[in-house]
Amino acid sequence: MPTLNFPKQQLEYQIKFSSRRKTIGIAVDKEHGLVVTAPTGTSPDVVQGLVSEKMDWIKKSLDKVDQILPPANKKFFVSGERLLYLGRSYRLEVIRKESKRIRFRFYHGRFIVEYPREVEYDSSRVRRHVVRWYREKALEKLSQRVTFYAAKVGKVPEDVRVRDFKSRWGSCQVDGALDFNWRIIMAPMSIVDYLVVHELVHLIHRGHSRRYWSRLSAILLDHKRRKDWLRINGATLSF
Numbered sequence: 183m184p185t186l187n188f189p190k191q192q193l194e195y196q197i198k199f200s201s202r203r204k205t206i207g208i209a210v211d212k213e214h215g216l217v218v219t220a221p222t223g224t225s226p227d228v229v230q231g232l233v234s235e236k237m238d239w240i241k242k243s244l245d246k247v248d249q250i251l252p253p254a255n256k257k258f259f260v261s262g263e264r265l266l267y268l269g270r271s272y273r274l275e276v277i278r279k280e281s282k283r284i285r286f287r288f289y290h291g292r293f294i295v296e297y298p299r300e301v302e303y304d305s306s307r308v309r310r311h312v313v314r315w316y317r318e319k320a321l322e323k324l325s326q327r328v329t330f331y332a333a334k335v336g337k338v339p340e341d342v343r344v345r346d347f348k349s350r351w352g353s354c355q356v357d358g359a360l361d362f363n364w365r366i367i368m369a370p371m372s373i374v375d376y377l378v379v380h381e382l383v384h385l386i387h388r389g390h391s392r393r394y395w396s397r398l399s400a401i402l403l404d405h406k407r408r409k410d411w412l413r414i415n416g417a418t419l420s421f
Contacts, residue, residue: 184230193244197229206232210243212250249414257421259308265293265421267319269370276303286311312421313364320344320367327378328360334401337385351412352377354384368419369412376408 185192195216203221206229210216220229233240257263264271273292278299284307285296295308321344332338340358347353347363354360360381366374379401387394398405 184226184233193240195233197226199224208233208236208240210240210247212247216240216244246413251415251418253417254420257305257309259295259305259312265312266368266419267293267316268323268367269373284308284311286315288315309421316367317344317364320362320364323367323374324362324378327375328382331375331379331382331401335379335382335386335397337382339382339385351416352381354381354388358385360385365419369415373408373412376402376405376412379405380409 184197185194187193193216195218196214198217198219199222200219201222203219205221206224207219208216209219216233218229218233257265259274259276261274261276263274265274266272267288272288274295275292276295276297279296281296281298283298285294286308287294287296293312295311297303297308321342324344325342328339328342339354339360341360343359343361344364345353345361347361350363351366352360352362362377362381366377379398383394383398383401387397402408
């Protein structure tokens with residue numbers, strides 16, 4: 183495996199060849215490290231030369247990747263676990279009751295799971311109820327914030343929806359609808375607002391052009407700080 187030599191450090195990286203590639207691409211992520219994708223037939227010496235030229239960018243990208251926090255531990259939805267909601271951590275309490283259905287609610291600063299006493303506890307069933315509650319709250323809160331910021335952006339979406347995205351936080355559709363990852367409701371409200379404004383501005387500027395960032399900055403001066411928070415903490419917003 184080829185290496186890239188930093189001061190006091192050697193970094194191994196992968197090279198992947200693809201017939202679909204027309205140019206050499208360099209990517210850095212938490213799971214795979216440094217990966218270079220090149221057109222089939224590209225000389226390894228050419229790849230090494232480009233990687234060396236991009237050393238400063240690669241070092242900065244690796245430093246950013248190192249900041250990213252690991253994913254949250256899997257939840258089993260038992261008493262004592264804690265769940266995030268709007269940036270705060272709340273204790274979960276499971277109560278066995280004489281009832282025929284599962285109920286999940288937020289009450290006096292705690293999450294409560296009411297579970298039938300005579301039924302064997304099934305964490306997967308509880309998770310479905312928890313996710314349903316989070317999705318409902320996410321849609322409610324996101325709709326409110328979209329209405330608030332749409333007046334500032336000057337554009338109203340056709341619809342606001344919550345989705346179960348795996349690798350994105352939001353999306354602006356060509357039909358003018360905005361889709362949001364329901365997990366964002368675990369983040370602080372300032373981060374929810376950032377995502378809302380980010381997608382609203384896409385109704386005017388589809389890509390991330392200079393005009394896009396200028397419009398976003400006019401509404402959220404500290405959008406870079408909020409974006410960094412989501413980049414670093416995003417994986418923790420899960421269960």
